[in-house]
Amino acid sequence: MTAAARAFAPAPVEARIAVVLAGLLGCGAAVAGFGAAVSDLRLAAAGGATAAGALFVLMAAGWVDPLVVVVLSLPLPAFYSTPSLRIATAAPVTVVAVAAWLTRLGLADERALPGRIPFRSLTVLAMAVALATVTAQYPLTSIRESVNLVVLFALLVAATDLFRRNARHVEHAVIALVAAAAVCGVLAVLETLTILPGEFPRFDSGYNRAALGFGQPNGLGLFLALTLPLGVHRFRITQGPGRWAAAFALLSAAAGLVATFSRGAWLALLAGTIALVFTGDRRLVFRVWLAAALLVLVADVVSGGAMRETVERSIGDWVIEQRAALMLAGVMMFMAYPLTGVGPGGYAGSLDRFGPRIPQLWDYLPTPHNAYVQMAAETGLFGLIAFTTLLGATLVAQVRRTRAEDPTASAERASLNRALLWSFATCCAAGMVVWPLAHGTGQAVVLLAAGIFAAPPAKAA
Numbered sequence: 001m002t003a004a005a006r007a008f009a010p011a012p013v014e015a016r017i018a019v020v021l022a023g024l025l026g027c028g029a030a031v032a033g034f035g036a037a038v039s040d041l042r043l044a045a046a047g048g049a050t051a052a053g054a055l056f057v058l059m060a061a062g063w064v065d066p067l068v069v070v071v072l073s074l075p076l077p078a079f080y081s082t083p084s085l086r087i088a089t090a091a092p093v094t095v096v097a098v099a100a101w102l103t104r105l106g107l108a109d110e111r112a113l114p115g116r117i118p119f120r121s122l123t124v125l126a127m128a129v130a131l132a133t134v135t136a137q138y139p140l141t142s143i144r145e146s147v148n149l150v151v152l153f154a155l156l157v158a159a160t161d162l163f164r165r166n167a168r169h170v171e172h173a174v175i176a177l178v179a180a181a182a183v184c185g186v187l188a189v190l191e192t193l194t195i196l197p198g199e200f201p202r203f204d205s206g207y208n209r210a211a212l213g214f215g216q217p218n219g220l221g222l223f224l225a226l227t228l229p230l231g232v233h234r235f236r237i238t239q240g241p242g243r244w245a246a247a248f249a250l251l252s253a254a255a256g257l258v259a260t261f262s263r264g265a266w267l268a269l270l271a272g273t274i275a276l277v278f279t280g281d282r283r284l285v286f287r288v289w290l291a292a293a294l295l296v297l298v299a300d301v302v303s304g305g306a307m308r309e310t311v312e313r314s315i316g317d318w319v320i321e322q323r324a325a326l327m328l329a330g331v332m333m334f335m336a337y338p339l340t341g342v343g344p345g346g347y348a349g350s351l352d353r354f355g356p357r358i359p360q361l362w363d364y365l366p367t368p369h370n371a372y373v374q375m376a377a378e379t380g381l382f383g384l385i386a387f388t389t390l391l392g393a394t395l396v397a398q399v400r401r402t403r404a405e406d407p408t409a410s411a412e413r414a415s416l417n418r419a420l421l422w423s424f425a426t427c428c429a430a431g432m433v434v435w436p437l438a439h440g441t442g443q444a445v446v447l448l449a450a451g452i453f454a455a456p457p458a459k460a461a
Contacts, residue, residue, distance in 0.1 A: 136343020185256030221262025
């Protein structure tokens with residue numbers, strides 16, 4: 001066949017199908033977005049179903065990496081949002097990704113590779129959540145929240161299996177997370193400077209608190225804090241011209257984190273470095289803290305003192321006082337229902353009963369801004385113990401694995417181990433000020449945990 005003939009040869013059938021599916025995905029997403037914008041639920045549902053069907057086939061056929069798609073959906077605006085209900089775009093995308101993974105696994109007649117997932121701790125946690133749901137004060141809300149947790153658990157198993165089968169899935173997911181954080185960082189700065197519209201103005205200043213599609217500045221702050229260690233990892237291992245891109249992504253994510261003015265996310269990122277002390281990486285910890293100090297100094301100068309103002313506002317800040325009162329309400333719920341709690345997601349509804357008992361509380365919010373207090377209030381003692389045991393066991397296992405890493409192993413693997421440890425420790429620290437398993441940030445947390453569970457034993461490295 002001549003070169004001219006090959007140029008006009010028909011493309012393979014698979015390629016044609018993929019192009020058609022990609023077109024359906026784009027059209028469906030556009031229709032769904034338009035329907036959501038004009039509050040036409042039927043139009044939004046039709047467009048969403050079309051996009052979901054096309055995306056399912058693309059992922060089930062192996063033409064699209066499902067985990068990359070999940071990552072790219074995390075910063076997107078909510079698919080549906082009302083004052084009482086918010087459905088993040090990441091939620092239905094995760095469901096489609098898990099369904100595609102199950103279909104592909106079933107067609108290949110293969111079993112999932114669970115890696116080092118601590119199923120005992122997860123089983124105890126699942127039982128505690130199930131018991132709390134059965135005895136919930138608000139059954140429908142608890143069922144909805146339980147389903148959300150099941151979706152995240154399914155993603156954990158799927159991601160761990162994919163990471164175990166092919167290390168390239170880990171690399172792709174890390175790159176996607178860093179790239180998403182870089183884009184969010186740029187957009188966050190623009191939102192803070194009021195170039196993009198924002199919903200959270202900082203009073204007595206000309207800045208906004210960036211939130212983007214996460215709906216809350218704390219959500220965006222947590223996402224950027226979780227991904228910054230991965231950005232450091234990519235910068236450390238990248239050589240050549242790509243190092244400039246890695247440096248830009250790292251600086252962009254750091255600037256975006258500053259633009260959220262999320263003090264909890266800032267402190268959680270720094271607190272997460274404490275885990276690296278146990279792996280002997282004290283020099284890395286020192287460099288991180290030094291870089292953070294320089295970043296704060298530069299940001300304060302550029303913003304005209306906004307960082308100093310943030311520190312000054314923290315002294316006697318009514319927001320901190322209200323958060324403390326919200327946590328106290330959660331403790332009261334736990335004391336009233338110590339074994340099973342008020343049910344998953346039941347904190348918001350129960351606050352109307354327990355809030356009036358705290359005279360200084362007037363800013364009623366749907367969460368106590370503390371994951372551990374929320375678990376105690378909503379799932380009782382058993383759920384709190386199972387939750388903290390799972391987090392602690394994961395941290396300890398990753399510390400041990402990082403310390404026992406074979407000296408002959410690649411520098412890239414050693415760097416990734418430390419980045420995953422730092423990110424997961426950041427998540428645990430952030431639990432003191434935010435609920436990390438909400439859709440959007442929850443998927444990021446799950447992917448980090450899957451990366452830890454999928455890693456082979458250190459002696460096999």
